[in-house]
Amino acid sequence: xxxxxxxxxxxxxxxxxxxxxxxxxxxxxxxxxxxxxxxxxxxxxxxxxxxxxxxxxxxxxxxxxxxxxxxxxxxxxxxxxxxxxxxxxxxxxxxxxxxxxxxxxxxxxxxxxxxxxxxxxxxxxxxxxxxxxxxxxxxxxxxxxxxxxxxxxxxxxxxxxxxxxxxxxxxxxxxxxxxxxxxxxxxxxxxxxxxxxxxxxxxxxxxxxxxxxxxxxxxxxxxxxxxxxxxxxxxxxxxxxxxxxxxxxxxxxxxxxxxxxxxxxxxxxxxxxxxxxxxxxxxxxxxxxxxxxxxxxxxxxxxxxxxxxxxxxxxxxxxxxxxxxxxxxxxxxxxxxxxxxxxxxxxxxxxxxxxxxxxxxxxx
Ligand SMILES: C[S@@+](CC[C@H](N)C(=O)[O-])C[C@H]1O[C@@H](n2cnc3c(N)ncnc32)[C@H](O)[C@@H]1O
Numbered sequence: 001x002x003x004x005x006x007x008x009x010x011x012x013x014x015x016x017x018x019x020x021x022x023x024x025x026x027x028x029x030x031x032x033x034x035x036x037x038x039x040x041x042x043x044x045x046x047x048x049x050x051x052x053x054x055x056x057x058x059x060x061x062x063x064x065x066x067x068x069x070x071x072x073x074x075x076x077x078x079x080x081x082x083x084x085x086x087x088x089x090x091x092x093x094x095x096x097x098x099x100x101x102x103x104x105x106x107x108x109x110x111x112x113x114x115x116x117x118x119x120x121x122x123x124x125x126x127x128x129x130x131x132x133x134x135x136x137x138x139x140x141x142x143x144x145x146x147x148x149x150x151x152x153x154x155x156x157x158x159x160x161x162x163x164x165x166x167x168x169x170x171x172x173x174x175x176x177x178x179x180x181x182x183x184x185x186x187x188x189x190x191x192x193x194x195x196x197x198x199x200x201x202x203x204x205x206x207x208x209x210x211x212x213x214x215x216x217x218x219x220x221x222x223x224x225x226x227x228x229x230x231x232x233x234x235x236x237x238x239x240x241x242x243x244x245x246x247x248x249x250x251x252x253x254x255x256x257x258x259x260x261x262x263x264x265x266x267x268x269x270x271x272x273x274x275x276x277x278x279x280x281x282x283x284x285x286x287x288x289x290x291x292x293x294x295x296x297x298x299x300x301x302x303x304x305x306x307x308x309x310x311x312x313x314x315x316x317x318x319x320x321x322x323x324x325x326x327x328x329x330x331x332x333x334x335x336x337x338x339x340x341x342x343x344x345x346x347x348x349x350x351x352x353x354x355x356x357x358x359x360x361x362x363x364x
Contacts, residue, residue, distance in 0.1 A: 012039075012042060012043045013043070015039050015042065015043075016039045016040065016043055018039075019032075019035050019036040019038070019039035019040075020036060020039075052064075069110045072106075072110070073102070073103065073106045073107070073110075076102055076106060076159065076160075077099060077102055077103070079159060079160070079161050080098055080099065080102055080159075080160040080161065081095060081099070082161070083160055083161035083164050084098060084160070084164075084202070087164075087202070091202065091203065092202075092203065092204040093201065093202050093203075094201045094202075094231060094235070096230070096231070097197075097201040097227045097230070097231050097235060098160065098197075098198070098201045098202070100223075100226065100227050100230055101193075101194070101197045101198075101201065101223060101227060102160070104222075104223040104226055104227075105157075105192055105193065105194055105197075105219070105223055108192060108219055108223075109157060109192070114215075114219070115155070117215045118153075118155060118213065118215055118216065121213055121214060121215050122150055122153045122213070123150070125213075126148050126149070126150050126152070126153065127150055146245070146263070146265050146266055146269060148263055148266065149263050151261055151263070152261065152262055152263045152266060153213060153261075154260075154261040155191070156260065156261070156350060156351045156352045157191070157194055157350070157351045158194065158195065158348075158350045158351070158356075159349065159350070159351075160198055161348075162348035162349055162350060162356075163194075163195060163198050164198075164202070165346060165348050166285060166346045166348060166358040166360065167254075167285070167360075169344045169346045169360065170283060170343055170344060170360045171344075173281075173283060173343055173360075173362055174254065174283060176281060177253040177254055177281055177282050177283045177362070178203075178205060178253040178254055179253075180253065180279075182206075182251055183206075183251065183252070183253030183254075183282075184205070184206045184207070184208060184251050184252050184253065184254075185199040185200075185203075185205040185206065185207045185208075185252070185253065185254045185256075186207075186208055186209070186210070186247075186249060186252040186254070186255045186256070187199075187207070187208070187209040187210070187255075187256045187258060188209075188210055188244040188247070188255060188256070188257050188258060188259075188270060189210070189211065189212075189244065189257065189258030189259065189262070190209025190210060190211045190216075190217075190220060190239065190258065191209075191211060191216050191220070191258060192211075192216045192219040192220050192223070193209060193216075193219065193220025193221075193223055193224060193237070193239060195209070195256055195258070196208060196209035196220070196237050196239065197220075197223070197224060197227065197235075197237055199237075199254075200235045200236045200237035201227070201235060201237075204236060205236065205254075206236050207236060207237045207238075208237070208238045208239065208240065209237075209238075209239045209240070210239075210240050210241075210242060210243075210244045210247045211239065211240075211241060212241070212242060212243050212244070213241075214241055217239055217240075217241035218241075220239045221239055224237050224239065244270060245266075245269055245270065245273060248277065249273065249274055249277040249278055250277045250278070250279070252277075252278060252279075252282055253279070253281075253282050253283070254282065254283045254284075254285070255274060255278070255282065255283070255284045255285070256284075256285045257270060257271075257284060257285065257286045257287070258287070259286055259287055259288050260287035260288065260352075260356070267288065267290070267291045268291050270291075271291040271292050271295055271340075272295070274363070275295055275339045275340070275363070278363045279363065280363055280364065281362065281363065282362070282363045283343070283360055283361065283362055283363075284340060284360070284361045284362075284363070285358055285359070285360050285361075286358070286359050286361065287356060287357075287358060287359075288359075289342065289345075289357075289359030289361065292339075292340040292342075292359070292361045293338075293340070293342060293359075293361075295338070295339045295340060296337040296338060296339065297337035297338075297339055338364065339363065339364060340361035340362065340363060340364065341361060341362050341364050342359055342360070342361050343360045343361065343362055344359075344360050345357055345358065345359045345360070346358050346360075
């Protein structure tokens with residue numbers, strides 16, 4: 001959303017710049033002046049409140065922004081509470097904790113400072129090498145680390161109701177995946193903690209997140225501490241700051257890959273890692289799913305006995321290959337050496353799209 005707004009703004013500024021140049025170069029040409037006025041009018045229409053700023057009424061713009069932000073938070077809180085209240089009786093949901101997460105992270109997400117810190121850390125660590133010759137992490141200075149592009153760190157968030165719809169679509173497979181003692185819910189690319197905190201505060205799962213960016217990790221820890229203080233004790237959510245490729249996934253019953261904008265190399269490496277480490281029956285949720293679908297047993301290095309089990313495994317159930325919400329796509333899963341079988345695909349709204357497909361897979 002922020003990116004789209006910035007892009008639109010930059011386009012307007014470029015158009016204005018072109019018009020100013022034309023005006024200056026052709027002062028005697030009356031059409032240059034009217035083109036310039038048109039460009040100014042367009043910018044004024046596109047950027048809300050520009051007129052207020054121009055006329056020295058900046059507080060009007062600030063009020064407008066505050067009102068819009070408050071309205072969005074109120075709408076998000078209404079949707080969250082409606083979804084949480086529709087959960088089956090007996091679900092250990094902590095609505096007050098979820099509302100606190102929404103208020104805390106919602107306010108962070110809406111603030112310019114949050115996005116400025118994020119952009120600064122990404123540029124510093126993964127941008128082009130600096131003039132002082134310092135190689136940022138994106139430059140691939142360490143041989144055992146993947147070099148990451150700046151696109152690998154685009155910000156986005158998933159509303160509570162969307163997350164819940166995706167997970168509940170997995171049905172009993174979800175309960176089975178998380179029921180063995182010690183099983184964890186793990187979010188790779190946990191950003192500022194949204195999806196981890198949803199899991200801990202809705203189902204009481206032992207939930208943890210791994211996020212490589214320090215500013216996002218610290219934000220997650222801050223909000224989790226605030227929720228724990230208000231709830232009067234631990235909520236079962238923890239956060240680690242680091243590269244997900246260095247995490248141990250062997251206790252995970254459910255892994256959510258926040259992979260919608262990850263580099264292809266990271267997507268491949270994450271899926272290969274999960275194939276090696278996850279117990280059979282564990283679920284993986286992906287915004288893309290292409291790598292999970294493509295991975296065959298021969299692509300799994302260092303697989304153990306469990307790996308061999310997947311070879312020529314059972315046909316998946318379901319079998320309809322249709323489009324649409326909750327479409328069953330299990331057909332052929334497990335066959336041909338597939339390591340992950342697809343259980344279901346669900347389309348729900350997220351911050352960057354009205355209809356994002358999430359795919360749920362099971363380690364065979
Ligand atoms: C788009 S965000 C996730 C947002 C999430 N989908 C949501 O809706 O709340 C993807 C996250 O993955 C993180 N990330 C990228 N590469 C990573 C890596 N190698 N290890 C851990 N986190 C990583 C990024 O910093 C970013 O915060």
